[in-house]
Amino acid sequence: MPDTKGEKMPYISNTDAERREMLARIGVGSFAELIAAIPEELRLKQSLNLPEALSELEISSLIHDRTCGNVCVQNANSFLGAGVYDHFIPAAVDTIVSRPEFFTAYTPYQAEVSQGTLQYIYEYQTMICELTGMEIANASMYDGASAIAEAILMSLRKNKLPKAILPATLHPEYVKVIKAYTEGNGVELVTFASKDGVADLADLAAKMDDSVGCVVVQNPNFFGNLEPVTRFKEIVNTNPKALLIAAVDPISLGILIPPAQYGADIAVGEGQALGNSMYMGGPLFGFFATKLDMARSMPGRIVGGTLDKEGKRAYALTLQTREQHIRREKATSNICSNESLCVLAATVYLSLIGREGLVEVATQSAQKAHYLADTLSALPGFALAWPLTPFFKEFTLTTPVPAEQIIRDMLNSGIYAGVDLQPFGHERKLLVAVTEKKTKAQLDEFADALREMNYE
Amino acid sequence: MSKTIFEYSSSGRKGVTLPRRDIDTPLEKMIPAEQLRQKPARLPEVSELDAMRHYIGLSHKNHFIEKGLYPLGSCTMKYNPKLHEALVRHSCFNNLHPYQPECTLQGSLEILYDLQEALAEISGMHKVTLQPVAGAQGEFTGIKIVAAYHKAKGNHHKTRIIIPDSAHGTNPATCALVGFEPVELKSNSRGRCDLDHLRSIVDDRTAGFMLTNPNTLGLFEDQIEEIAEIIHSVDGLIYMDGANLNALLGIVQPGKIGFDVMHFNLHKTFTTPHGGGGPGCGPVGVVEKLAPFLPVPMIGKNEDGYFFDYAHAETSIGKVHTFYGNFAIQLRAYIYIMTLGAEGLRRVSENAVINANYLMALLKDHFHIQYPEYCMHEFVADSSWQKKEYGVSTLDIAKRLLDKGYHAPTVYFPLIVPEAMMVEPTETESKQSLDAFAAAMIEIAQECREHPELLHDAPLNTPVRRVDDVRAVKVLDPVFPIQE
Numbered sequence: 001m002p003d004t005k006g007e008k009m010p011y012i013s014n015t016d017a018e019r020r021e022m023l024a025r026i027g028v029g030s031f032a033e034l035i036a037a038i039p040e041e042l043r044l045k046q047s048l049n050l051p052e053a054l055s056e057l058e059i060s061s062l063i064h065d066r067t068c069g070n071v072c073v074q075n076a077n078s079f080l081g082a083g084v085y086d087h088f089i090p091a092a093v094d095t096i097v098s099r100p101e102f103f104t105a106y107t108p109y110q111a112e113v114s115q116g117t118l119q120y121i122y123e124y125q126t127m128i129c130e131l132t133g134m135e136i137a138n139a140s141m142y143d144g145a146s147a148i149a150e151a152i153l154m155s156l157r158k159n160k161l162p163k164a165i166l167p168a169t170l171h172p173e174y175v176k177v178i179k180a181y182t183e184g185n186g187v188e189l190v191t192f193a194s195k196d197g198v199a200d201l202a203d204l205a206a207k208m209d210d211s212v213g214c215v216v217v218q219n220p221n222f223f224g225n226l227e228p229v230t231r232f233k234e235i236v237n238t239n240p241k242a243l244l245i246a247a248v249d250p251i252s253l254g255i256l257i258p259p260a261q262y263g264a265d266i267a268v269g270e271g272q273a274l275g276n277s278m279y280m281g282g283p284l285f286g287f288f289a290t291k292l293d294m295a296r297s298m299p300g301r302i303v304g305g306t307l308d309k310e311g312k313r314a315y316a317l318t319l320q321t322r323e324q325h326i327r328r329e330k331a332t333s334n335i336c337s338n339e340s341l342c343v344l345a346a347t348v349y350l351s352l353i354g355r356e357g358l359v360e361v362a363t364q365s366a367q368k369a370h371y372l373a374d375t376l377s378a379l380p381g382f383a384l385a386w387p388l389t390p391f392f393k394e395f396t397l398t399t400p401v402p403a404e405q406i407i408r409d410m411l412n413s414g415i416y417a418g419v420d421l422q423p424f425g426h427e428r429k430l431l432v433a434v435t436e437k438k439t440k441a442q443l444d445e446f447a448d449a450l451r452e453m454n455y456e
Numbered sequence: 457m458s459k460t461i462f463e464y465s466s467s468g469r470k471g472v473t474l475p476r477r478d479i480d481t482p483l484e485k486m487i488p489a490e491q492l493r494q495k496p497a498r499l500p501e502v503s504e505l506d507a508m509r510h511y512i513g514l515s516h517k518n519h520f521i522e523k524g525l526y527p528l529g530s531c532t533m534k535y536n537p538k539l540h541e542a543l544v545r546h547s548c549f550n551n552l553h554p555y556q557p558e559c560t561l562q563g564s565l566e567i568l569y570d571l572q573e574a575l576a577e578i579s580g581m582h583k584v585t586l587q588p589v590a591g592a593q594g595e596f597t598g599i600k601i602v603a604a605y606h607k608a609k610g611n612h613h614k615t616r617i618i619i620p621d622s623a624h625g626t627n628p629a630t631c632a633l634v635g636f637e638p639v640e641l642k643s644n645s646r647g648r649c650d651l652d653h654l655r656s657i658v659d660d661r662t663a664g665f666m667l668t669n670p671n672t673l674g675l676f677e678d679q680i681e682e683i684a685e686i687i688h689s690v691d692g693l694i695y696m697d698g699a700n701l702n703a704l705l706g707i708v709q710p711g712k713i714g715f716d717v718m719h720f721n722l723h724k725t726f727t728t729p730h731g732g733g734g735p736g737c738g739p740v741g742v743v744e745k746l747a748p749f750l751p752v753p754m755i756g757k758n759e760d761g762y763f764f765d766y767a768h769a770e771t772s773i774g775k776v777h778t779f780y781g782n783f784a785i786q787l788r789a790y791i792y793i794m795t796l797g798a799e800g801l802r803r804v805s806e807n808a809v810i811n812a813n814y815l816m817a818l819l820k821d822h823f824h825i826q827y828p829e830y831c832m833h834e835f836v837a838d839s840s841w842q843k844k845e846y847g848v849s850t851l852d853i854a855k856r857l858l859d860k861g862y863h864a865p866t867v868y869f870p871l872i873v874p875e876a877m878m879v880e881p882t883e884t885e886s887k888q889s890l891d892a893f894a895a896a897m898i899e900i901a902q903e904c905r906e907h908p909e910l911l912h913d914a915p916l917n918t919p920v921r922r923v924d925d926v927r928a929v930k931v932l933d934p935v936f937p938i939q940e
Contacts, residue, residue, distance in 0.1 A: 010795050011535055011727075012807050013886035019807075022814040022887055026830075031806050034813055034830045035707065037676045042713045048706050049577050053797030056539055063791065067548035069563025071556070080553040083778055090472045092504050094545075100522045101515035104536050106863075107733035109528075111923040112915050113519035113858050115458075117732040120514055123461050126936040130497045136934045139733070142589045145778040176775040180751075184603060184635030230490050255483060257491050270778070280564055281554030281779025282589065283735035295932065301733065305936075306928035308920040318928040324592075324629035325869070329638045334592045334629035341731030344511075351461050351507045352471035355499045360474050363483060370486050371479045390488055411557060419555045440478040 010053070073278070077442050078416040079372075081394045081433020082222070083144065083171055084281055085273040087251060087361065088437050093275045093348045103341055107301075111316045112308075117340065118315035121303040124347040131253040132246075132267035133260025134289035139301035140338040144270025145174040147286025148247050149181035150299045150333055151266045152214055154290075155243040157332070158297050161213030162186055165204065168194040169221035172424045174247070197225045197386035197396065201235060208238045217264075218247040219256070223431065224369075224394030225386065226256075233263030250274050250287065252392050254362030266290045275349025276342050285339035285346070296322060299333030364436035365393035368443060372434055373397075375447040381456035385429055394433040396421065400455040403430040413449045458517075460936050461500045461510050469501045498938045517919040518732075519863045525885060525893050529834045529866040529878025530624070530672060532702050532724035537795070540728070540788040549787060554779040558763050564783065565762030568755045571790045572739075575720060578793075578801065579701075580709025581741030584720075585750045587781040591699060594719025594738025595630040595666075597751060600773040601717055601742060602664045602693045603634055604749040608771070611691065614663035618687075620649055622673060622870040624697060627666045636663060643872055647673040647827040654686060662690050668697040669710070672870040672878065674812065674831035676703075684714030693717060693746075701725045702882075703809060703833035706802030710741075717742045726789035737785040749773050753780070807883035808833040811890060815881050818894035822901040826873050834880035836873050837865075842904045843875050850875040852911035853900055855922060859915045860896040 014022070028034055054062065073086055080086070097103065101116060108114030108121075121139045128137035141147040152164045164182065166175065168191050182189060188211070193203040198221065208215075215236045219227045229246070236244045246264035248256075251273045259267035271285045272278070288300060295302070296319060304318035324331040353361060373395045377384045381400025399406055403420040407430075410417040421429035434443070483492060502510075519526065526533035544550070552564060568586060575584040588594040599617070606614045617636045619627045621643055628638040639657055644650040648671070665687045669677045677683070687694050696710045696718035702725040704710070710718050722728045723736035730736070742750060748771040756765030764780070796804065809832055816835045820828060823837040842848040854864030854877070866878040881890055903910055915922065 009803055010800055011537060011884050012803060013884065013889075014807060014810075018887045019810060022810055026810075026813045026817045028813075028830075031810060034809050035676070035832070037678050037830070038708060039678055039681070042680070042708055044707060044709055044712075048798035048801065050574055050798040050801070051794060053800050054794050056795070059791055059794050060539070060543060062794065063543045063546070066563035066567055067546050069561075069566060070548040070552060071560035072548045072551035073553055073556075074547050074551045076560075078553060080555050082555055084554055086551070086553070088474070090504070092471075092508060095508065096511045096515070098541065099512070099515045100536075101518045101520045103541075103729045103731050104521040104533075105518045105732045106526065106528055106531055106533060106730045109866075110519070110854065110858060110864050111925065112855065112918040112920055113517075113863065114732075115919050116514035116516065116518035119458065119460070119517075120511070122934070122936065125934050126460075126462070126938070127497075127499060129935050130499065130938065136932075142593060142734075143778045146593075146776070171778075173775060173778045177778065180600060180774040180776055181633075184600075185633070186635075226487065226491055253493065253497065255487065255493055257493055258497075277550035277784075278553050279550050280552040280556075280561065280783040282777065282782040283784055284778060285735075292932070295934070302934055304928040305933035306924050306931070308924065309922045312920055314920040314923045316923045316925040316928040318925065318932065318934070320925075321929075323625075325625040327629070328625045329628035329632040331625070331629040331632070334596060334626050334633045335590070336592050336626050336629075337590050337734040337736060339589075339731075339735045340733035341729075342735060344732070347461075348507060348511055351500045351502055351510075352504060353499070354469075354471055354501045355496050356468075356501070357470065357472055357474060358499060359496050364474070364477060364479075366483070366486050367477065367479045367481045370481055390486065390491070392487070407557065411560070416553065416556060436474065439475070 073416065076414050076416050077445060079418045079432045079434060080416045082419045082431055083270055084278050085433060085435055086278060086437060087273050087435045089275050090352045092352060093345050096348045097341060097345050102344055107337060108317060115315060118303050120344050120347050122305060122315050124343045125303060127347065127350045128287045128289050131250055131258065132289045133258035134267050135292040136295050137287060137289035138298055139303060140343045141286035141288050141300055142339060143284035144247060144286045145177035147268035147288050148174055148216060148245065149178045151245045151268050152178060152182060154297050154299060155214035155245065156187060158294060159213050159241040161211055161241060163188045163190060163211045163213055165190045165192055165207055165212055165215045167192060167199050167217060169198060169223060170216060170218050171222040197223050197389045198227050201228065201231060205235050208235060210239060212239050212242045214243045214245050216245045216247060220249055220252060220392040220394065223396040224391040226390045226392060229262045251362055254358035271346055274346035276345045283339055283342050285342035295319060297332060300335050301338050361436050365434060368438050369393045369395060369434035372443045376450065379451055393435065394431060397430045397432060399428045399430050402428060406430060409453055410449060415446055415449055458513055461502065462936055462938050464506045464510060465501045467501060469503055471502050471504045471507055524861045525889055526863040527865045527879045527881050528863060529880040530699050531866065532880060532882060534727050534882035535884035536727050536729040540791050543791055544784050544787050562761050565755055567790050568786060569757050569762050571786055572755055574793050575739055576741060578705060579718060579741045580711030582744040583747045583750060584739050584741040585754060586739045586786050587751045587777050588738040588740055589777055589782045590734060590736045591719060591721045591738045592626045592630065593776055594740050595626055596633060597740045597776050598695050598717045598719055599630050599634045601746050601749040602695065604773050605693060605746055606663055613661055616661045617663055618657060618665045620667065622671050622872050623666060623668060624699065627697060647675045648677055648679060649683060651679055651682060658686055658690060660690055662692045664693040664695055666695040666697060668699055670700045670703050670832040673827050673836050674834040675827060676832055680714050699724060700833060703805055705805040706798060707805055711743060717746055722785055722789040726792050728785045728788040735782045735785055737782045751775055804883050811881045811883055811885055815879060815890050815894060819897055822898050834878060836876050836878045838873050838877060839875040846904045846908040848904045848908050848911045850877055852914060856900050856911050856914040858918050862893060862896060
């Protein structure tokens with residue numbers, strides 16, 4: 001091995017002298033002897049073709065150059081949502097999440113030196129149950145989409161039925177993930193129609209039969225609308241074995257009826273809005289909660305309270321016999337981690353925002369969204385897509401010109417107008433999201449900018 | 457004993473200040489009455505200081521890399537550079553929305569494009585998707601691609617995937633999730649795949665083969681060329697579980713030695729933090745004939761710049777994540793690769809291998825090693841001597857290590873070694889820290905002889921004593937009982 005004097009050896013501690021000493025202790029003369037098991041003809045003969053190594057200073061300035069190629073929502077007036085939301089995050093959240101004690105730890109396999117991680121997951125599980133009205137939550141899934149997919153798989157495993165019914169108002173990206181997760185397992189996916197931007201319950205009722213293992217509802221749905229959630233259970237119960245899966249926005253649960261109260265058997269959803277930055281859509285995390293009698297069918301990690309040998313309160317991973325490292329191909333899922341650090345952010349967020357704070361965040365988001373909806377739908381050529389359908393913090397506008405054009409025009413004024421629904425099959429529809437972060441002035445600025453365009 | 461955050465609650469106490477309402481429409485005017493929540497969720501009511509004391513207090517109960525060696529085999533607990541944390545928190549990264557117009561995301565897309573290219577070069581694969589958010593989701597994506605390949609070819613008879621008995625538990629679980637039947641392959645006396653057994657179980661039903669290389673014993677699967685020939689002869693595909701890619705950087709390109717599809721663990725090989733169990737990132741690389749099946753979107757580049765590329769949507773397996781995967785994790789891995797370059801990455805693997813062999817040399821007289829040849833980045837020792845002579849198990853030894861300020865190795869895995877302790881020191885540890893860890897292990901070996909009861913009793917000085925995980929199952933307590 002050549003000496004490395006003068007070469008960059010980032011994050012490697014040993015010196016050449018130490019390496020020589022170590023090789024001698026191993027009993028070899030060179031590194032090459034250690035990898036003699038790799039047949040010569042399989043080895044790379046030349047150096048990898050990668051850019052030259054950069055120093056800390058150089059990479060920092062390269063990254064800063066790249067950031068200049070981005071325009072973040074902080075420097076714009078953004079109304080983007082559709083699954084990822086720009087809610088307020090108290091600074092203290094990052095103080096906790098940035099602690100190496102949390103972010104450089106592994107999955108809490110050795111409980112005695114992982115009580116920090118285990119306890120915050122236990123607190124998180126409690127908070128999710130409190131929000132959804134459920135009895136048990138897992139330590140999180142990869143995102144809202146995979147949480148719904150795993151909920152479907154769990155339901156069908158539980159009641160041994162082949163069919164899952166999805167609403168036409170479900171987020172289309174979730175549908176893609178659900179398809180990928182369920183195909184190959186003999187799962188039959190059926191979609192029921194929408195009417196006035198929400199579920200067409202008559203169509204759902206018509207599609208219920210003995211083979212239906214579960215029905216999914218998303219509330220608020222992809223278009224921001226509030227589904228008639230209280231009327232689902234009765235229809236789902238026409239097959240007593242069928243389970244109701246509710247995919248919900250956790251912020252909305254500050255003011256909206258919790259899923260357990262309208263008879264949902266499994267509550268899932270995208271958790272990013274709880275204290276996690278948007279990061280262009282990842283990392284996200286999915287929450288997953290259900291009733292105690294289904295605990296053993298759940299996917300993912302679960303933390304439980306217990307005692308140590310002196311009788312002191314302690315926490316441990318529990319019900320691990322469901323998991324892949326024990327059950328292998330018989331496991332409830334192949335997931336062997338969670339999005340722990342995102343869960344930590346959510347736990348600290350919910351602690352800080354508190355009982356009244358979550359109600360306030362949800363209320364202000366709804367109030368501001370409704371104000372903007374009223375203002376925009378009064379502009380010539382604009383209208384709410386479904387004027388009589390209630391919504392929460394996000395609404396769908398019918399636009400006088402293709403939404404793409406509006407998005408482009410507004411970008412010139414530093415406004416992200418919303419999500420164009422044309423790629424999802426809805427012409428001249430714009431999905432507009434509002435959070436508590438918006439001021440009345442910012443809402444008016446958007447309306448003024450649109451008015452000035454005189455689309456009609 | 458620490459209280460839960462709920463026990464700090466005091467009615468009306470606040471941890472944040474929110475803006476006052478500049479619009480104040482009553483809820484009843486916006487939301488139908490039957491959809492309104494009757495009682496607020498009983499979240500904690502604490503001050504910011506309460507919350508900070510509580511969570512910082514919890515943090516003190518964790519083992520973490522900056523505290524001490526974390527030799528979990530297969531997990532690659534190397535040092536996570538703090539530069540990455542500083543750079544990813546730039547507001548032009550963490551305040552990006554996934555549905556922003558592409559023209560406002562050019563900086564991020566350029567990074568992701570370059571990362572796709574770099575991972576393809578490192579692995580020798582044709583194309584790489586960054587979308588899967590964990591190693592297990594990478595496996596799922598890769599095996600979905602195997603299924604899509606056979607479906608496209610009309611190979612409906614291909615229903616089985618062969619997996620060695622030394623494999624990670626996720627491999628068979630993944631096959632089951634995709635709808636394949638896993639078939640177990642035996643290891644031989646050298647700790648490698650038993651080729652006679654392989655030949656006897658390969659047939660027309662074989663859709664593929666999942667292999668970890670180096671395997672979970674830390675040994676390079678040196679018969680990979682023959683394996684590839686056997687599997688490819690029945691039109692099977694070879695999947696590489698890339699959990700141990702950190703041993704091969706700049707030394708072997710899996711895509712050039714017979715593997716058709718593989719996942720990377722950015723949180724292992726490319727040092728993105730494990731985060732207490734995630735978020736991770738599990739990109740997947742494929743050879744050319746499998747590229748049409750990769751998830752959408754890929755990151756593309758043309759004369760106008762960078763874009764989300766859905767061109768192959770028709771043949772793609774679809775999506776495994778709502779958006780584009782864990783961007784904040786991808787970003788850290790990119791920074792790491794750019795900091796190391798080709799030479800630095802090769803040195804990572806060299807030093808990982810030297811450190812593992814050095815540690816094995818220090819320990820081999822004190823602990824049994826079933827496969828005592830030179831290892832790659834990790835090795836598997838076991839406590840069979842201690843178990844037989846003194847009744848001390850691997851679990852006891854693992855718990856005693858916690859007392860000495862170390863995390864335990866991965867224990868009882870791989871399943872083919874009784875009382876296994878899988879040790880991976882990583883390249884970021886110095887000789888001094890390996891010497892100290894070996895000294896602690898040797899001290900424990902001595903304690904096994906002299907005070908075996910001490911080991912049954914361990915750990916003695918951790919935040920809690922040995923945790924009763926049987927009780928955690930029997931008396932299931934997943935939720936704190938909040939008092940009104």
